[in-house]
Amino acid sequence: MSAPILSLRNLRVDFPAVHGWRALLTPRDKRHVRAIDDVSIDIMPGETLAIVGESGSGKTTLARAVNGLVPLVAGEVWFDGMALHDRPDWHSVRQRVAMMFQDPVGSLSPRKTVRDLVLEPFAIHGSKPARPEDKAVALLAAAGLGSDFLNRYPHQLSGGQARRVGVARALALTPALVLADEPTAGLDVSVQGEILNLLNRIKADHGLTTLIITHNLNILRHIADRIAVMYLGRIVEIGPVERLLSAPTHPYTRALMAANPEPDPTARRERLVLKGETPALTARPAGCEFHPRCPVARPDCATRVPVLAPSPNGGAVSCHYPLTEDIDQS
Amino acid sequence: MTAFRHTLTGRLLADPLAVVAMLIIAGMVMVALLADVISPHDYSAMNLVDRFSPPSATYWLGTDNLGRDTFSRLAQGSRIALYVALTAVTISGAIGLVLGMIAGFGPRWLDNSLLFIFDTARAYPTIILALALAALLPRGLSTVVIVVVITSFSEYGRVVRTQTLSLKNAEFILAERAMGASFGRIVFHHILPNVLGPFFILAAMNLPVVITIEAGMSFLGIGVPPGTPSWGATLKDGFDYIRTTPWIILAGGLPLILVTLGFTFLGEALRDQLDPKLRKGR
Numbered sequence: 001m002s003a004p005i006l007s008l009r010n011l012r013v014d015f016p017a018v019h020g021w022r023a024l025l026t027p028r029d030k031r032h033v034r035a036i037d038d039v040s041i042d043i044m045p046g047e048t049l050a051i052v053g054e055s056g057s058g059k060t061t062l063a064r065a066v067n068g069l070v071p072l073v074a075g076e077v078w079f080d081g082m083a084l085h086d087r088p089d090w091h092s093v094r095q096r097v098a099m100m101f102q103d104p105v106g107s108l109s110p111r112k113t114v115r116d117l118v119l120e121p122f123a124i125h126g127s128k129p130a131r132p133e134d135k136a137v138a139l140l141a142a143a144g145l146g147s148d149f150l151n152r153y154p155h156q157l158s159g160g161q162a163r164r165v166g167v168a169r170a171l172a173l174t175p176a177l178v179l180a181d182e183p184t185a186g187l188d189v190s191v192q193g194e195i196l197n198l199l200n201r202i203k204a205d206h207g208l209t210t211l212i213i214t215h216n217l218n219i220l221r222h223i224a225d226r227i228a229v230m231y232l233g234r235i236v237e238i239g240p241v242e243r244l245l246s247a248p249t250h251p252y253t254r255a256l257m258a259a260n261p262e263p264d265p266t267a268r269r270e271r272l273v274l275k276g277e278t279p280a281l282t283a284r285p286a287g288c289e290f291h292p293r294c295p296v297a298r299p300d301c302a303t304r305v306p307v308l309a310p311s312p313n314g315g316a317v318s319c320h321y322p323l324t325e326d327i328d329q330s
Numbered sequence: 331m332t333a334f335r336h337t338l339t340g341r342l343l344a345d346p347l348a349v350v351a352m353l354i355i356a357g358m359v360m361v362a363l364l365a366d367v368i369s370p371h372d373y374s375a376m377n378l379v380d381r382f383s384p385p386s387a388t389y390w391l392g393t394d395n396l397g398r399d400t401f402s403r404l405a406q407g408s409r410i411a412l413y414v415a416l417t418a419v420t421i422s423g424a425i426g427l428v429l430g431m432i433a434g435f436g437p438r439w440l441d442n443s444l445l446f447i448f449d450t451a452r453a454y455p456t457i458i459l460a461l462a463l464a465a466l467l468p469r470g471l472s473t474v475v476i477v478v479v480i481t482s483f484s485e486y487g488r489v490v491r492t493q494t495l496s497l498k499n500a501e502f503i504l505a506e507r508a509m510g511a512s513f514g515r516i517v518f519h520h521i522l523p524n525v526l527g528p529f530f531i532l533a534a535m536n537l538p539v540v541i542t543i544e545a546g547m548s549f550l551g552i553g554v555p556p557g558t559p560s561w562g563a564t565l566k567d568g569f570d571y572i573r574t575t576p577w578i579i580l581a582g583g584l585p586l587i588l589v590t591l592g593f594t595f596l597g598e599a600l601r602d603q604l605d606p607k608l609r610k611g612r
Contacts, residue, residue: 020438067508094510107505111523124511169509 004042004078005209006066006177011039011075013058013065013233017282032073033281035061037233039075040308043177048203048210050220050241052256053230054278059213060102062230063179066211067099080176095125098170102182104162108154114140114165115150121172143168144198160191167198171206178210184219196222217260221245226315229253232281232289235308239315249311249322251294288320296321341603348599354592358585362408369402373559382575391581394567400581403559408585410560414471415540418478419533425479426486427529431517433487434494444491448484456481456543457550464552474544474553481543482536489532493525527604534597538590545586561586 014032016023023031036058043049051059064070066077068090077084084093098121101107108117118139122128129135137147143164154162163183170178183199184192196219202208212223220227220241227245228238229252237250248254255272274293279285285292291301301320311317312324342348361368370390377397385392391400433444460477467473497503498521506516541561547553548562549569556563561582568579 069504069508091510091512094508099505099508101501101505101508103501106501109502109506109520112520120506120511121509124509124515 002045005045005080006041006043006211007076007078008039008041008062008066009076009078011036011062011065011077012073013061013070014073030282034284035233035281036065039230039233039235041228041235041238043209043211045176045209046203046207048212048223048225049228050212050214050224050226051228051230052214052217052220054215054256056278056281057230058233059215059230060181061233063099063181063211063213067094067097067179091125095121095173096176097179098173098175098177099179100163100166100170100181100183102185104159104166104186105154105157107166108157108162110154112153113150114145114152114154114157117154117165118168118172121169125173127173139168139172140165142171142202144194159187160194163187163191163195164198167195167202171202174206176209178208179213180210181213182215183212184214184216192216192219199223217257229256232279232284234289234318236290236319237311237315237317238308239311239313239317243313244315247313247324247326249313249315249317249324250290250319251296251323252290254323255295288318290319296323338603342599345599345602347595348603351592351595351599354588355596358408358412358589358592361405362412365405365409369399369405371399371402373402373406374398374557382571382578384575385577385581392575392577394564394578395571400564400578403564404561404581404585406559407561407564410471410554410558411541411544411585411589414474414478414544415537418475418482418540419537421475422479422483423486423529423533425483426488427490427525429483430487430490431494431521431525433491434498435517441491444487448487448491451480451484454481457546460543460547460552461550464547469552469555471544471554474547477547478540478543482540485536486529486532489528490525493528494521497521497524527600531597531601531604534593534600538593541589542586 012034013036015035016031017033018026018031039062041049051062053059061070065072066079066084068084068088072085075085079093079097082088082093112120115136118136119129119132122132122135136150140147140149145161145164145168149157149161149165154165157165180199184195187195199210200223203210214220224241226239227241228235229250230236231252237244237248237253244253245257248257251272252274255274258272272295274295276293279289279292285302287300287302287304288294288297288306291297294301298321304320306318306320308316308318311322342352370388375398377393379397380389380393381395381397383389383393383397389399389401391404393399394403429444429447433441436444456477459481463473463477463480467476503516503520506520511520544553544560545562545565548558548560549566551566553562554560564582565579568575568582572579
């Protein structure tokens, strides 16, 4: 087995919960909320890992922490032999790690033409292509846009077109790793499909490693090799896509799958309904952090903290009493 | 849709209000440049025989109490108005732009201290400050410019600060950082172009205000030295004889009204074109 291209080790990210002088009056442990807690993931070259979870589970923060947009409190990030937790040269790291943001239009500088936008990575990294015009056309073509888009401004693009510009720009410097934050957010279903096909084609062409953040469960089978499920900033289950979707072992994963609308009205599946709301990051439950909402919780779940351990479906799960049966689909 | 509408100038030319504004402003600039050529008389030459002449073929807008040709004085005055307006707006705009961006990017304490300075500077009524400074500084155009700069740089500062603050956390700025863009690149390539729109609108709206302040100060006798053909001075000369020879003050007010309208129309047209939210659907 080859070495992972991206390796996260016990990553921790805190956000200040209290600002200014009031922080001095607050107990030390209440000054911060822990957005990411003890996350460890390995991604192999060419692999696509999808991170799923509810809003506020720390998915976006995780991607931003990898790229240095959010400071780490503890833990290590290794990218292709470089220690990203130890003040790396971000300028050169970011040449090889591209990122796509949630808002397709909002992540494009509004007063730049599409031409400027796709050529900007070259300007930033001082590697102007020999024939910029041809390069811009080629990049757009790879993302499925014609050269007539070169002189458009972001506000003249639809969401899908803007997303394609974002893809073209992310691929401009042929990165080794792409962090895609909700690549299908805000797009209608047919455009989502086109973007996913585009990403898959590019992945196949370039052997790209991708980390995809999403809460859209329907796209997982089409795009991901492995899935990591996050809850309150921790990974509760991780595993290969087929096994994890057909036989989730963590009750939270199962509930997430059950909450996803099923297009076939005759299909019946086990419903696992969660109690209550996601707890606030400031008031993490003791023991297993999922136990107050867990439909199958037992008394000791409230006291013992589970750790990620090999699960029956070939992945790893952080649960004392993982579920074993497959999802019923008749 | 025709191609010329894609550029700012093209879109402005398609807006009748903007065309009127630009014609007025161009007219004023031409008059200021050619003041010596188009003036039928020497603006300071007194002709005591023709005092208080009504408008005629010789004196297009009449003469004042010393028999000086009002039209020539107004033409000459447009130079003063333009000079004061452009100098004061450029200086206060530059100060406001720099301070506003520092406030927007800087740490909380710096932002707060700059806001305090902005608010303090704004709290002074222009005319009171003008009177106070006029007592301290020598009489002249530079005093007028200083008064305007002190009272108006905070407006630019506030607009630029607000704009910078909202842009600094925008997703496209995050995207630029994620691509490895340097701080300088983010500021000059991505923040500045988006700040300049509202900034220029404010500047265009402020130009006539500055001209009015100069006229007001000259009217009060604390602006230009006596004898200078400022529009405000002409108004003051006419004011004393408003009952007997109203054409002096009427002629003095005319260019002021025209120029104020011209720059205000331009400012509004610019706002219509530069503000993407207002432009939608056109």
